[in-house]
Amino acid sequence: MRLTVRLFSPKSVVRACTLGAVLLGATLPTATVRADETKAQPVSFPETVVDDVFDAVTSPLNADEIFSGASSWVSPPEQSQAGDHHGGNRRGKADKHAPAGLMAAHVHKQGEWMVEYKYMNMYMDDNKIGTRSISDTASMGMPAPPPPPGLTVNGIRTNAGATPTDMTMEMHMVHLMYGVTDDVSVYTMLMFPSLTMDHIRGFGNMAGGGPGSPFTTHNSGIGDTSFGALVKLFDDEDDDLLLNLGFSVPTGNLYETSTAPTAGAVSQPLPYPMRKGSGTFNAKPGITWRHYAEQGSFGAQFQTDLPIGRNYRGYSVSDTFQLNFWYSHLLTDNVALSVRLENLWKSNYHGADPETNDVLISTNVESFRGGYSLNLGLGVAALIKGHLFNSEFVPTLYQALNGIQLETDWTFVTSWSKSF
Numbered sequence: 001m002r003l004t005v006r007l008f009s010p011k012s013v014v015r016a017c018t019l020g021a022v023l024l025g026a027t028l029p030t031a032t033v034r035a036d037e038t039k040a041q042p043v044s045f046p047e048t049v050v051d052d053v054f055d056a057v058t059s060p061l062n063a064d065e066i067f068s069g070a071s072s073w074v075s076p077p078e079q080s081q082a083g084d085h086h087g088g089n090r091r092g093k094a095d096k097h098a099p100a101g102l103m104a105a106h107v108h109k110q111g112e113w114m115v116e117y118k119y120m121n122m123y124m125d126d127n128k129i130g131t132r133s134i135s136d137t138a139s140m141g142m143p144a145p146p147p148p149p150g151l152t153v154n155g156i157r158t159n160a161g162a163t164p165t166d167m168t169m170e171m172h173m174v175h176l177m178y179g180v181t182d183d184v185s186v187y188t189m190l191m192f193p194s195l196t197m198d199h200i201r202g203f204g205n206m207a208g209g210g211p212g213s214p215f216t217t218h219n220s221g222i223g224d225t226s227f228g229a230l231v232k233l234f235d236d237e238d239d240d241l242l243l244n245l246g247f248s249v250p251t252g253n254l255y256e257t258s259t260a261p262t263a264g265a266v267s268q269p270l271p272y273p274m275r276k277g278s279g280t281f282n283a284k285p286g287i288t289w290r291h292y293a294e295q296g297s298f299g300a301q302f303q304t305d306l307p308i309g310r311n312y313r314g315y316s317v318s319d320t321f322q323l324n325f326w327y328s329h330l331l332t333d334n335v336a337l338s339v340r341l342e343n344l345w346k347s348n349y350h351g352a353d354p355e356t357n358d359v360l361i362s363t364n365v366e367s368f369r370g371g372y373s374l375n376l377g378l379g380v381a382a383l384i385k386g387h388l389f390n391s392e393f394v395p396t397l398y399q400a401l402n403g404i405q406l407e408t409d410w411t412f413v414t415s416w417s418k419s420f
């Protein structure tokens with residue numbers, strides 16, 4: 001495995017050849033003798049490379065020796081790099097993990113465990129149609145529409161039963177990693193979402209206090225569980241290239257009901273964003289490049305989340321694509337500040353749960369799930385006696401949403417982790 005992946009590294013190839021040449025040279029003492037003999041010839045060159053090149057051409061046995069000599073100028077002695085090669089000193093500073101809002105951007109040394117607890121809070125307030133924010137009453141269809149009640153967006157009438165006004169999406173995450181080799185780490189992540197959505201009733205809803213009256217739905221418990229392997233495709237002193245072979249299994253429930261919208265009268269399934277799981281197995285491949293400099297580090301990551309097939313309710317959640325760039329600056333070896341730019345694309349849902357009536361509320365509409373977001377991340381990481389505290393505030397800079405949806409205002413992520 002390791003040799004195969006190492007072949008991608010030109011430096012590693014040179015190192016492997018150097019090692020091979022040294023070993024060959026040690027087992028072929030005649031090569032050294034021949035070199036001495038050649039130097040003693042009347043037609044002699046100064047003791048330079050030219051001499052060795054001449055030897056190499058005239059004597060195949062000396063090809064190994066010349067390679068050994070030549071590569072020792074282009075590649076520093078092997079031992080001087082050993083400390084940094086597999087996550088040594090430079091990868092052990094406060095910027096060793098990506099900003100808190102990202103995952104899957106580092107590997108561990110063979111035999112090393114990591115345990116992490118991460119908390120995320122995403123806050124969404126007010127609705128957007130496309131790129132335009134609208135008021136809560138406008139999202140009900142105000143000024144009061146002629147019957148039938150509701151608001152028509154993209155030819156779909158919705159929000160007759162209620163409109164969401166804001167949502168808090170919290171996620172508790174338990175993340176374990178283990179270094180199988182220096183180049184492959186495996187991980188799992190357990191997720192515990194806690195979802196709260198505030199609404200006002202629409203013009204077609206006479207329950208509770210009638211149109212304009214508020215209600216809240218809440219859902220929490222076990223979410224989907226991620227597993228995966230992070231494979232180091234390439235590294236050198238200053239760079240890591242990591243492939244994430246991730247997937248998730250549908251351990252989160254997706255069908256739960258609430259009577260809150262009708263003030264206890266009718267039990268209805270919770271709409272899509274209030275569900276804890278996707279119901280599908282998801283492929284989550286990604287790739288991360290990191291570059292370490294003396295005072296900081298750069299990173300770029302492309303990460304996906306792709307549901308496979310449809311779940312038992314007959315739909316699949318968004319295909320998600322994230323492209324991130326960040327820079328972490330070391331104030332000291334133990335404190336880093338980071339800035340990150342995130343591009344996030346989500347597709348609409350595919351298929352449909354037959355019990356999600358579009359007319360009732362916009363969160364039931366499959367074609368109102370996708371969009372593009374541009375987010376800024378401002379992070380701080382502190383390494384205190386081996387404990388890494390990593391936090392990031394992520395305001396949304398720009399959003400273009402399909403149909404009408406709650407807009408994301410900001411996300412806050414904080415984590416504690418320890419390797420041992």
Ligand SMILES: [Cu+2]
Nearest residue numbers: 106108114177
């Ligand atoms: Cu880790």
